[in-house]
Amino acid sequence: MAKAIGRKFTTGASVASRFIPVWVATGALMVVAVVVAPAALRSTSWSFVLPFTTVLAIASLGQMLVVMQAGIDLSTPGVIALGGNLIAGLSAGSDHKLPVAIIACLGFGALVGLVNGLFVGLLRLNSLIVTLAVGQVVLAWTSKYSRDVVTNQPNVPGALSSWAAGRFLGISAVFWAGVVMTLVVALALRYSVGGRRFQAVGANSTAAWVAGLHVRAYAVLAYTAAGLLYAVAAVLLAGVSVSIDPSFGSAYLLAPIAAVVIAGASLAGGLASAVSTWVAALALTLLTQMLVIMGLSSAMQYAVFGAAIIVGMLLSGDRVASLLGRRLRPAQGPPARQTSPQ
């Protein structure tokens, strides 16, 4: 039997099969776009789509880390709003205060994540409710700060917005920043000791505990890293948006969850792919852009995200994996502990 191990690495048999549907769906979406809304694929459209894809992708990577620990993070819009307002408020529009503003933005993002993580990971509270509550607190504080400070000086420092408008190899600099971060997360999860343990803890925290891993630390880490990634998304979004308005970041409650689900992550934890999540973020942004071009109101995009989550849950991830898994089971011996009557 050992001989069989060496050769069949790339057959459909693998754990990665759950991530296939998002690529197929994105391809199909492109084809549909060519027919019904070709304008969505023109280069003027791409210069809009790619930066927003990147912001969504990075927020989704944060959400993905939380989903990998079998949680859901609803504090995303709060952290992004806080981050954007801090950039404008602390820098007061001047370039030389920009580094301080960015550091504060990232620091507060990680701090909010840490608070979430301590409540969920250490105190074992429900992630949905904790992150919703923490997110609301952050949002409330942000809207006060926004009214008191940011409304008078809503502009993002020129250095950030001109960097965000800049191009490298003809493509948005924001896009490249997103690609680099996606690869870093993907490689860390795949090859680093910590990343691998992180996956194991998410896949089955009880078994990880029995195996001697420090389960709680990884859960806290997931939320903290997620908060940091939301803050990064906030910096990029601030750069793209040029000025901060009161609704800054509000679109990022459902969209990152949609991207993670469509990308094929297991909501029970453990399995997710950073690259697929990036592709899903692209598909969602493209879809929104298509709908706008076709004349649907921007409010309809929430309906699209909602529907995308449902369809994603129906079509990808666990279902695909179990379907392929059943095909795969070698025919041998009686199945263990089958309890249903024949």
Place this chain on the structure above:
Amino acid sequence: MSGPGATGGVVLRVRGVSKAFGAVQALRDVNVDCCAGEVHALVGENGSGKSTLLGVASGAVAPDQGTVEIGGCQLRRHLPAEARRLGLGIAYQDFSHLLELSVAENLYLAAPSQSRPAYGRMGAWAKTVLGQFNLDDIAASAPAGSLSLAQRQLLEVAKALLTRPKVLLLDEPTTALGPEAVEQLHALVLAQARAGVGVVYVSHRLPEVLAVANRVTVLRDGVSQGTFEAASVAEEQLVALMIGRSLQLAFPERGLRGSQQEVLLAVSGLRGERFGPVDMCVHKGEIVGIAGAEGNGQLQFLRALAGLEQAAGSVTCAGAKVDTRSPFGAMRAGVVLLSGDRKREALFPVLSVRANTTVQVLRQLARFGVVGRGRELRAMEELVGRLRVRMGSAEQPVQSLSGGNQQKVSLARSLLRGDVKVILAEEPTQGVDVASRFDIYQVLRAKAQEGLGVIVKSSDPLELAGLCDRVLVMSRGRTVQEIPAHELGERRIVEAIVGSRAVGTAAVGAAPGRPA
């Protein structure tokens, strides 16, 4: 074989019942009758089909063939509610209480709707009910969770009796009971029998059950070995009927030991919620078995050693103290658990075979924090080949493997670590096909010969007899017997499990006499 020992008519009639779970034939053409006023004991080893038979009789399990009649009416839809309506009450081994609710509320919920009092009078009603069953020491207002295990068991029986059943099924009712509680329970059972209830009493404790039963039916491998008058059958005859499974199993050679008598793992005064105090030791190169009927603390003892269960007492491994507060602590001392609950505690079902195998050795495989895929695969393949894991690819989810191969993967995982000194194997071959069993036995034996210590907790006496160098038998949380290598055999182990040396049997004689 003999006719009914008591006067009343047949209240439970099981005819030609067969039931298979997958490839396992749990029951084969079983016939059992229980008459009104009779205590009918049902005995057999772990896994002989007792629980399945109770399940069929109580409507929880639909048989493949055969019929069940309760009070003369045939069970048609095989639903617990139907069985209950026809007059069957059952007291489960792992109780059906809602622990947050009070005793009165638990009784209220268990009562049939027509005999429920007005909600406001529940307290007084519950007190009367408890008085009827001579359970005055249980406070009606106490939360069920605050009762002792013995009290919970008695409450479970009281709940089953609330429906005024014609036939009462008791599943291992004395597992958690001390001598006085056994006496109290038996008094209750006999009083019910005198009042005309037919009682089916499942137990592995032969002396206890023989003291109250009129008749005894023996099950082995799902086949009835006959029904006997309790007064005219000896314990040894029953044991002879219970053992002798037909399954052919091969075991690896024990090999030469003797010179290696160095103590590796020493446990002294270890006690937890369901066991203790336990004193034992494991020598280098030795496989020690833990036997006992299910629910006698073997599992908790093993898990406490691995740091999964709270326990007090001292454990040392190779002279160093083992920190049993967490699995991490136990592992640092070289003690690893091979959990029997693979899905929940051993495997990462959605992750690949590769990731499952190497999860505990990532640091050793890494260079500068990076786990090289090639090094990882080489480490895995060697073990996977040795254990003969059957799989399509190293990247397939481990949940898509068969049970036996899943078990091999979780075994391989702990073996990859170089610093393991003691392996604690909980039901290492449960749900594992026969071919894989031998591979697992062989690896455990090979590890022992390398100088490790192994503890195997198994509910299968045959497995323990074949694999182990000596076997400890646990009853009510304590080790009651140690069986040395030269005495090991299925019969010897079963005798020890069911035998009269089990604590608390002396009290049975004091119970009120058997009904006519």
